[in-house]
Amino acid sequence: EDGSALWLRYPTGAKAIIMNKKQSPTLNIAVSELRNFWQGGIPITLEIQKNKELRALGNDGYIIRASKDGKHLTITSSGEQGILYGAYHLLRLQATGQLSESTLKSLNVSEKPDYRIRVLNHWDNLDGTIERGYAGHSLWKWDELPSVVSPRYEAYARANASIGINATVINNVNASPEILSDDYLQKVKVLADIFRPYGLKIYLSINFSSPAALGGLSTSDPLDKEVIAWWKKKAKDIYSLIPDFGGFLVKANSEGQPGPCDYGRTHAEGANILADVLKPYHGIVMWRAFVYSPTDSDRAKQAYLEFEPLDGKFRDNVIVQIKNGPIDFQPREPFSPLFGAMKKTAVMPEFQITQEYLGFSNHLAFLAPMWKECLDSDTYMQGEGSTIARVTDGSLFPHPLTAIAGVANIGDDPNWCGHPFAQANWYAFGRLAWKHSLSSEQIGEEWLRQTFLPVIDAQANLLTAKVVQKEKEQLFSQLSLLNSQVLQKSREAVVDYMMPLGLHHIFAWGHHYGPEPWCDIPGARPDWMPSYYHRADSLGIGFDRSSTGSNAAGQYHSPLCEELDNVDTCPENLLLWFHHASWNHQMKSGRTLWAEMCHAYDRGVKEVRNFQKVWDTMEPYIDSERFQEVRHRLKIQSRDAVWWRDACLLYFGQFSKQPIPYELERPVHELKDMMEYQLDITNFECPLYGFTK
Numbered sequence: 032e033d034g035s036a037l038w039l040r041y042p043t044g045a046k047a048i049i050m051n052k053k054q055s056p057t058l059n060i061a062v063s064e065l066r067n068f069w070q071g072g073i074p075i076t077l078e079i080q081k082n083k084e085l086r087a088l089g090n091d092g093y094i095i096r097a098s099k100d101g102k103h104l105t106i107t108s109s110g111e112q113g114i115l116y117g118a119y120h121l122l123r124l125q126a127t128g129q130l131s132e133s134t135l136k137s138l139n140v141s142e143k144p145d146y147r148i149r150v151l152n153h154w155d156n157l158d159g160t161i162e163r164g165y166a167g168h169s170l171w172k173w174d175e176l177p178s179v180v181s182p183r184y185e186a187y188a189r190a191n192a193s194i195g196i197n198a199t200v201i202n203n204v205n206a207s208p209e210i211l212s213d214d215y216l217q218k219v220k221v222l223a224d225i226f227r228p229y230g231l232k233i234y235l236s237i238n239f240s241s242p243a244a245l246g247g248l249s250t251s252d253p254l255d256k257e258v259i260a261w262w263k264k265k266a267k268d269i270y271s272l273i274p275d276f277g278g279f280l281v282k283a284n285s286e287g288q289p290g291p292c293d294y295g296r297t298h299a300e301g302a303n304i305l306a307d308v309l310k311p312y313h314g315i316v317m318w319r320a321f322v323y324s325p326t327d328s329d330r331a332k333q334a335y336l337e338f339e340p341l342d343g344k345f346r347d348n349v350i351v352q353i354k355n356g357p358i359d360f361q362p363r364e365p366f367s368p369l370f371g372a373m374k375k376t377a378v379m380p381e382f383q384i385t386q387e388y389l390g391f392s393n394h395l396a397f398l399a400p401m402w403k404e405c406l407d408s409d410t411y412m413q414g415e416g417s418t419i420a421r422v423t424d425g426s427l428f429p430h431p432l433t434a435i436a437g438v439a440n441i442g443d444d445p446n447w448c449g450h451p452f453a454q455a456n457w458y459a460f461g462r463l464a465w466k467h468s469l470s471s472e473q474i475g476e477e478w479l480r481q482t483f484l485p486v487i488d489a490q491a492n493l494l495t496a497k498v499v500q501k502e503k504e505q506l507f508s509q510l511s512l513l514n515s516q517v518l519q520k521s522r523e524a525v526v527d528y529m530m531p532l533g534l535h536h537i538f539a540w541g542h543h544y545g546p547e548p549w550c551d552i553p554g555a556r557p558d559w560m561p562s563y564y565h566r567a568d569s570l571g572i573g574f575d576r577s578s579t580g581s582n583a584a585g586q587y588h589s590p591l592c593e594e595l596d597n598v599d600t601c602p603e604n605l606l607l608w609f610h611h612a613s614w615n616h617q618m619k620s621g622r623t624l625w626a627e628m629c630h631a632y633d634r635g636v637k638e639v640r641n642f643q644k645v646w647d648t649m650e651p652y653i654d655s656e657r658f659q660e661v662r663h664r665l666k667i668q669s670r671d672a673v674w675w676r677d678a679c680l681l682y683f684g685q686f687s688k689q690p691i692p693y694e695l696e697r698p699v700h701e702l703k704d705m706m707e708y709q710l711d712i713t714n715f716e717c718p719l720y721g722f723t724k
């Protein structure tokens with residue numbers, strides 16, 4: 032058992048009757064998946080129909096219905112893709128034990144995705160490394176392509192289709208111009224051809240100075256005629272190879288990347304020229320709002336300041352891609368105020384599936400709660416109920432272009448994602464992109480059942496089938512416990528042991544794995560230093576973003592902005608994001624801020640210790656390979672949690688000058704040792720604990 036089968040462990044040995052008149056590569060996949068794995072015992076008809084009900088569900092939507100006598104099922108859709116998604120839906124219901132004889136007979140499912148484009152962003156470099164990747168090297172073997180084709184390309188497309196992901200940006204946002212060279216486009220074409228039948232469209236990250244860097248022009252000014260002609264020709268070449276190419280993702284004028292501002296042009300001017308050349312082919316531009324520079328202005332405010340004035344200036348095939356928080360994928364951030372700022376511009380959320388700031392692939396952190404927290408946040412843009420989900424899914428503003436992105440955690444490790452539980456985050460992203468109202472509990476339950484269900488042979492006789500059924504029920508109840516006690520609590524545990532109460536970006540500079548609140552590199556960019564964010568001093572701790580400080584709180588709509596602005600009404604889990612609060616500030620628990628912080632760090636550590644306990648009870652139910660693997664990583668996570676707690680409490684204690692409350696565990700490390708010690712992140716060797724990856 033190496034985890035490579037992901038959540039796709041359908042029972043083998045089925046011989047189902049599937050009726051389908053039309054042939055096509057996509058429909059053939061649907062037929063073969065159902066022929067191989069459908070065990071429901073009743074025949075299924077697949078049918079493309081163009082009636083009103085189905086048209087309203089779009090090409091990706093579908094209806095699954097049992098006939099009146101319950102002896103027959105049909106999957107209908109107005110498009111082939113919807114039929115394939117319907118087939119996976121049915122297999123998911125089967126695998127998660129949701130199809131009893133009676134539910135099957137009255138089955139009536141109607142589904143339509145909440146977002147049109149459900150896209151993974153791979154931060155993969157052309158040399159095979161992955162920026163912020165923790166699961167091996169890139170899946171794309173550029174030196175072997177186009178002639179050698181890894182079987183994993185198709186497996187990847189299938190996994191995405193099974194959860195409704197229909198788009199992928201295969202290269203890093205810090206893009207090499209080379210990706211647009213003729214040689215690379217030939218390689219990209221091969222991938223596009225493999226992905227196509229699964230409904231997975233290819234997009235590319237582009238480097239804004241490609242016309243100069245690759246095309247040899249003297250400038251990449253977006254308003255220059257030759258530059259425009261260069262992009263036009265490039266678009267033509269791409270579409271001649273890949274007729275359904277999706278479009279470009281652009282990181283411009285951010286962290287040293289080139290962009291239109293280099294030529295005195297705006298982000299809108301830069302995005303629009305690309306949008307214009309893609310328009311005839313129905314391509315789109317996803318333009319990232321992740322921009323900031325080391326100016327006096329609070330980093331958390333900068334994207335809003337840059338983009339809000341540009342509302343209405345973008346073409347209709349441009350969508351602005353916004354990270355969930357205003358800084359950078361921290362364990363907890365408030366939502367980015369930019370989600371509430373633009374009415375005439377399509378905007379999309381960007382989540383990070385790879386755990387850059389949540390313990391890499393060493394820590395178990397199920398991220399559905401974090402993403403739902405963002406999607407369910409109310410921007411109050413058009414009054415109450417203007418949640419981010421509604422701002423971005425087209426229901427609050429009628430933008431026809433809707434999308435949601437997740438930065439992938441996939442590499443060439445046999446199990447794809449490094450930590451066996453990191454697969455759950457790939458799965459959760461896909462499911463939420465399809466339907467943002469799904470609960471985190473449901474997604475966790477679905478994933479666990481599909482991932483840990485031992486493959487059952489359909490040929491087993493009745494007696495064994497009964498035994499199997501009983502074992503399955505026991506397994507499911509054990510998995511529910513794992514879901515509620517571990518998965519659902521895991522993200523909050525990370526927040527507690529890393530940076531509770533709104534603390535943020537106190538990570539070690541560079542690798543972002545361990546704690547380094549003391550980090551202060553002379554001459555380095557101040558907005559990359561932890562002290563810029565925590566601002567601890569003898570009076571208190573936290574970044575004053577209220578009206579007495581940077582007034583980032585003022586970028587939110589009323590009544591949220593007043594709530595955040597006031598230290599007494601600001602939610603405590605964001606207190607130190609918006610306020611420099613005094614060490615003795617009274618918390619709702621009755622404790623002082625300092626004592627509350629100590630309790631939070633302690634709670635985080637205890638929580639992970641509990642994950643270890645719960646996990647050990649899974650031993651009889653789980654194959655030994657994955658069991659040991661997870662057990663090993665939980666051990667690392669427990670040690671890291673103690674490391675975080677000790678480092679932060681010992682360091683901040685120097686400012687608060689208050690003791691750790693007597694009822695809590697004592698630190699086991701010396702601050703001096705932790706400050707001197709440099710983590711060798713390439714092989715995760717930590718002499719403090721002696722663990723290796």
Ligand code: BDP
Nearest residue numbers: 162163204205282321359360
């Ligand atoms: C940060 C990462 C950096 C990325 C950047 C981005 O540390 O590696 O290039 O975001 O999103 O989180 O562009």
